[in-house]
Structures are given as structure tokens and as C-alpha cells.
Amino acid sequence: MALRPVMVNIKARDHSAVGRFWAEALGWNATGGGSGVTTYVGPAGDFVWPDPVYVCVDVVTVPEPKTTAKNRVHLDLATTSAAHQAELVARLRDLGATPADVGQGDVPWTVLADPEGNEFCVLEPREKYRDTGPIAAVVVDCADPRAMARFWDAAMDWTLHEVTDDQATLRSAKGTGPYLEFLRTPGVTTVPDRVHLDLLPYPGDDKAAEVARLRALGATDLDLGQGDVPWTCLADPDGHEFCVLALS
Incomplete structure (x- = not known):
């Protein structure tokens, strides 16, 4: 027995607006759920959920706004060149993204927040992420990447690629789609997860x-x-x- 990750769930006060943002950001389609409180974001074309590789986005309505604390889970977006990274950042800001300071300092990637403040990163080109699609990784802040690797490796049917004191990485056994990455983050604030x-x-x-x-x-x-x-x-x-x- 094993499980597969099929969606990144994002809580939002306005699921339609945040869903439209992520659809535009990823170049995917946004579809309203039958309940009227959720927007599904998935690849365009003849896509049928659940897909064996793609991890989609599900934006769900909640009444509470995001706090000022940094989310413990965020998305990293892939780019193919420096020009692509600059173009994507500019396009995302036109869509309503804002610069975010999470203490990253001088880094080659760009940290932004979606229209409701959920942080994400637009990465500089990296060979590792050349075939992931628009989402390079789902990144999770944690105290102990080795412990998280043990749990999630046993929980899912993905392959464990790397385990160190600072980072653990899993990916679909098919070798495509995004990575799931656990980063050691001392002193991370424990708040209700708006992304899971x-x-x-x-x-x-x-x-x-x-x-x-x-x-x-x-x-x-x-x-x-x-x-x-x-x-x-x-x-x-x-x-x-x-x-x-x-x-x-």
C-alpha cells in the first residue's frame, strides 16, 4: 500500500481570485468546484485528474486571513533561463504578486507572495528542475529533515533522492513532475497551515x-x-x- 500526492491545497478568503492567479502563474486552467468554495487549478488540454505525475493546486475558501507569519509550505517555480526568470517575475507582479522578505538576503531566486500573501519563489535556472513543469518543488520547512524523510518515504510511493541534516528530497518514481523538499528551518513559527x-x-x-x-x-x-x-x-x-x- 502507498499514497500519492495529488494536490497542493491553498487556503484563501477569495478562492476564485487566488485560483485565477495560480492558473495564470502556472499556465494552467482554473475550474470552479461544485461546492462553490473551491477552485481547482490543473494543466490545460486533455488533463484528467488524478494524474500519475502532475500535482495540481486546490484553492479552498476559509474565513480567516493569512497571518504575518511565513507559511511553512511554499511552491518553487521553475525557469529555463535568466530571461525567462525575469519575464516570469514581471508577469507575476502584473498579476498581483508582491515582493516578499522572508530573510532570504542576497539570493539568485526571487521571493514573491500571491494576492493573499502566500509566499513562493521563482527560481533561477537549475538543471535539476529542467523537466519538472512549472512547479519545481513543494518546499516544507521543518526541524528535522531526516525524520521527515523517514515518515514521508514510508507514507508515499515516491522515491527518496537525498537525505542530509539540512535537506531531504523525494520525487515521483517516474522521474518527472515536481520534487517534495524538506528544509531544516530552526525556529520556524508553528501556525495553522494555509498550504498543505x-x-x-x-x-x-x-x-x-x-x-x-x-x-x-x-x-x-x-x-x-x-x-x-x-x-x-x-x-x-x-x-x-x-x-x-x-x-x-
Whole structure:
């Protein structure tokens, strides 16, 4: 048994506006959910969710605005050249992104925030991310990358590529799509996550058994006031929220 990450969930007060921003940012399509409180952002064309490689974006309405604390999870966007990086940053600012200072100092990447303040990075060209698509990585701040690697490597069917005291990296076993990266970040502020991963079982697997397996690995139940919903909210050993979705 194993799970696959299928969506990055972003909380927003205005799901439509933030969803449109991310669709334009990634060159993807935005589709309103039937509930009226969510916007799905996924690749254009004949895309059928869930995709074996793409990790989509799901923007969900919440009443609370983002706090001033930096999100513990963010997206890194890939670029193919210095000119592409400059063009993308300019285009994103035209779409409503604003510069963000998270203490990064003088770095070759650009830190921005979406229209509701969710931080993300536009990376300088890196060979590692040449074939990821627009999302280079989902980046998670944590206290112990080695512990996170042990949990997430066991939780998902992705391949573990790197583990050090400072960073752990996983990617789809297919060798395409974005990376999942855990960065050691001492003193990170623990706040409710406005960005988190949604995982999905494979057809034929039992969701309840998968949730039980995650609990045995160190996940804990999380009550966000979600009530009676078909998905299960959990927290990983470092306290990051994630959800296990139900197969439709």
C-alpha cells in the first residue's frame, strides 16, 4: 500500500481570485468546484485528474486571513533561463504578486507572495528542475529533515533522492513532475497551515487502512472543525497538516 500526492491545497478568503492567479502563474486552467468554495487549478488540454505525475493546486475558501507569519509550505517555480526568470517575475507582479522578505538576503531566486500573501519563489535556472513543469518543488520547512524523510518515504510511493541534516528530497518514481523538499528551518513559527498536501490512495486500496498505516508511522489526527467529511485530516511528525482524500 502507498499514497500519492495529488494536490497542493491553498487556503484563501477569495478562492476564485487566488485560483485565477495560480492558473495564470502556472499556465494552467482554473475550474470552479461544485461546492462553490473551491477552485481547482490543473494543466490545460486533455488533463484528467488524478494524474500519475502532475500535482495540481486546490484553492479552498476559509474565513480567516493569512497571518504575518511565513507559511511553512511554499511552491518553487521553475525557469529555463535568466530571461525567462525575469519575464516570469514581471508577469507575476502584473498579476498581483508582491515582493516578499522572508530573510532570504542576497539570493539568485526571487521571493514573491500571491494576492493573499502566500509566499513562493521563482527560481533561477537549475538543471535539476529542467523537466519538472512549472512547479519545481513543494518546499516544507521543518526541524528535522531526516525524520521527515523517514515518515514521508514510508507514507508515499515516491522515491527518496537525498537525505542530509539540512535537506531531504523525494520525487515521483517516474522521474518527472515536481520534487517534495524538506528544509531544516530552526525556529520556524508553528501556525495553522494555509498550504498543505492532499494525498490519494490508489484504486483498490482501502482508505481507512491507509490512514491507520499513517498513524502507525507517526501521523496524528487533526481537528480543524472539518466536521463529517469524506477526507481525513492528519498531521505529520513535525506538525504539518495534510489530508487523505477519498477515492470518488
